Amino acid sequence: MDFSLTKKQQELIESVKSMAAQEITPFALQEEGIHREKMLISLARMNLLCPTVPKEFGGLGLDLFSTALVVEELAAVSPGLAAIVAATLHAAEPIILAGNEQQKKEFLPLLTGAQAGAAAFALTEPEGGSDLNIISTQAAADHNGYLLNGCKDYVINAGIARFITVVAATDMFKKKASLRIFLVPHHAAGVKIEEIYHTSGINLAPVGRIRFADVNIVGEHVIKSREAGSGYLLLTQTFDVGRALVSALAVGIARAALEEALNFAENRLQSGVPIKKHQAVSFALADMATRIEMARLMTWKACWLIDRGGDYSVASAMAKLASSTIAQEVTCLAADIMGARGYIKGTLIEQLVRDARVLSTIEGTNHIQRMVISSQL
Amino acid sequence: MSFRDIGMKIQAAREEKGLSQEQLARLVGCSQSALSNYEKGKRRLYLSQLEKMAEVLDKPLEYFVDSLSSSHPPQPTSSDRDERFVKLVNLLGRLSDEEINEVMRYIEYLEWKRSGGS
Numbered sequence: 001m002d003f004s005l006t007k008k009q010q011e012l013i014e015s016v017k018s019m020a021a022q023e024i025t026p027f028a029l030q031e032e033g034i035h036r037e038k039m040l041i042s043l044a045r046m047n048l049l050c051p052t053v054p055k056e057f058g059g060l061g062l063d064l065f066s067t068a069l070v071v072e073e074l075a076a077v078s079p080g081l082a083a084i085v086a087a088t089l090h091a092a093e094p095i096i097l098a099g100n101e102q103q104k105k106e107f108l109p110l111l112t113g114a115q116a117g118a119a120a121f122a123l124t125e126p127e128g129g130s131d132l133n134i135i136s137t138q139a140a141a142d143h144n145g146y147l148l149n150g151c152k153d154y155v156i157n158a159g160i161a162r163f164i165t166v167v168a169a170t171d172m173f174k175k176k177a178s179l180r181i182f183l184v185p186h187h188a189a190g191v192k193i194e195e196i197y198h199t200s201g202i203n204l205a206p207v208g209r210i211r212f213a214d215v216n217i218v219g220e221h222v223i224k225s226r227e228a229g230s231g232y233l234l235l236t237q238t239f240d241v242g243r244a245l246v247s248a249l250a251v252g253i254a255r256a257a258l259e260e261a262l263n264f265a266e267n268r269l270q271s272g273v274p275i276k277k278h279q280a281v282s283f284a285l286a287d288m289a290t291r292i293e294m295a296r297l298m299t300w301k302a303c304w305l306i307d308r309g310g311d312y313s314v315a316s317a318m319a320k321l322a323s324s325t326i327a328q329e330v331t332c333l334a335a336d337i338m339g340a341r342g343y344i345k346g347t348l349i350e351q352l353v354r355d356a357r358v359l360s361t362i363e364g365t366n367h368i369q370r371m372v373i374s375s376q377l
Numbered sequence: 378m379s380f381r382d383i384g385m386k387i388q389a390a391r392e393e394k395g396l397s398q399e400q401l402a403r404l405v406g407c408s409q410s411a412l413s414n415y416e417k418g419k420r421r422l423y424l425s426q427l428e429k430m431a432e433v434l435d436k437p438l439e440y441f442v443d444s445l446s447s448s449h450p451p452q453p454t455s456s457d458r459d460e461r462f463v464k465l466v467n468l469l470g471r472l473s474d475e476e477i478n479e480v481m482r483y484i485e486y487l488e489w490k491r492s493g494g495s
Contacts, residue, residue, distance in 0.1 A: 138470035229442035
């Protein structure tokens with residue numbers, strides 16, 4: 001087994017680091033989305049908004065392992081920006097996995113190149129959350145395709161997405177068995193952004209509620225339109241891939257917290273020596289570094305399995321469960337090391353603690369991850 | 378669990394076709410142990426894999442995933458009442474929360490009227 005990165009992967013990391021240092025880090029603590037446009041342009045210039053898009057559709061054609069490396073680097077400087085990328089990747093995944101040539105040609109280039117924008121994945125609903133058994137968004141077949149009605153909540157990239165990948169039932173009795181995935185252009189008539197929330201963390205990524213009222217969806221915008229029953233399986237696969245990327249995001253957040261705490265501990269003097277020399281602090285730092293390494297290796301394994309087409313469902317759920325927990329622990333430990341300084345609004349650590357909080361919720365809560373894992377034991 | 382239901386359908390279709398686990402596994406390009414886990418619902422099955430199985434087993438994809446239906450649909454009779462009921466539920470799914478409230482108020486009114494309006 002070889003854990004070393006290829007030369008190409010190392011160069012990729014270096015190029016992301018270099019761009020991030022100049023164009024993202026200086027604005028990363030200014031959370032209110034003021035600099036989002038500039039940062040997205042920086043990412044687009046490097047074609048990093050959706051790096052898994054195949055080259056023939058304008059993307060970099062990266063495998064998931066390399067994409068996870070990019071997500072970790074971005075999360076280490078701006079978790080919100082990494083969340084925008086992760087959500088875009090999630091929205092594109094059903095198209096990459098099962099879209100037809102026409103769908104790929106129409107939608108994937110919107111996420112690539114210098115003019116690239118983000119995309120959104122809409123599943124969660126105000127009433128039933130992400131419980132597919134009680135999904136209420138409905139796509140009723142009509143002569144031209146489908147008529148989409150319903151409401152999706154907590155959609156990452158609401159308001160900035162070029163298109164929305166929407167999960168809806170086509171039969172209100174069959175619900176889960178009738179799920180299909182619809183590609184909805186952001187400007188489609190009947191699509192309304194009802195609210196953008198003030199979230200506690202990942203503030204750069206807009207999170208909102210979207211209403212779909214009699215939105216006409218042509219048959220060409222339905223993934224696997226002729227194969228009834230394909231939606232659920234495609235959805236679970238998309239989530240299994242997405243979890244590995246959220247895991248990478250968690251590693252990036254945890255790493256940033258460790259670097260910040262380490263820097264502080266090397267410079268803050270107590271009893272005449274840097275606090276890093278005190279065992280209580282040095283042991284905490286050692287624990288943080290060890291946990292981050294665990295999280296990273298689990299992330300890498302999940303991505304490696306995905307790229308090989310192996311059985312990755314459990315590995316991906318375990319990676320997400322472990323990494324999100326570790327990111328929350330590590331950011332809190334880092335805040336402890338920094339004392340009162342870690343509690344001041346506008347400091348990196350205070351932001352990272354808030355950013356890490358969302359990780360146990362997105363891409364399936366950690367309870368869901370436990371259900372996925374235990375069902376396959 | 379959902380994948381257990383799909384697995385049971387795979388097993389039923391395989392047996393109907395007279396294939397052993399080993400034979401079906403070879404035809405769809407997976408190991409026998411993987412197929413066994415699919416049938417037990419202990420391993421997640423993705424779309425491309427189920428598509429292959431559906432083809433080999435001569436079943437539409439829908440046959441396998443229909444078992445995911447969580448609710449119990451009305452028995453498929455040709456009665457006009459059932460058809461109208463299905464249509465009504467589908468129409469309700471297209472209404473806004475406020476409109477659904479209006480429908481509920483109207484149903485409550487109908488019940489009130491039926492009970493003699495007292």
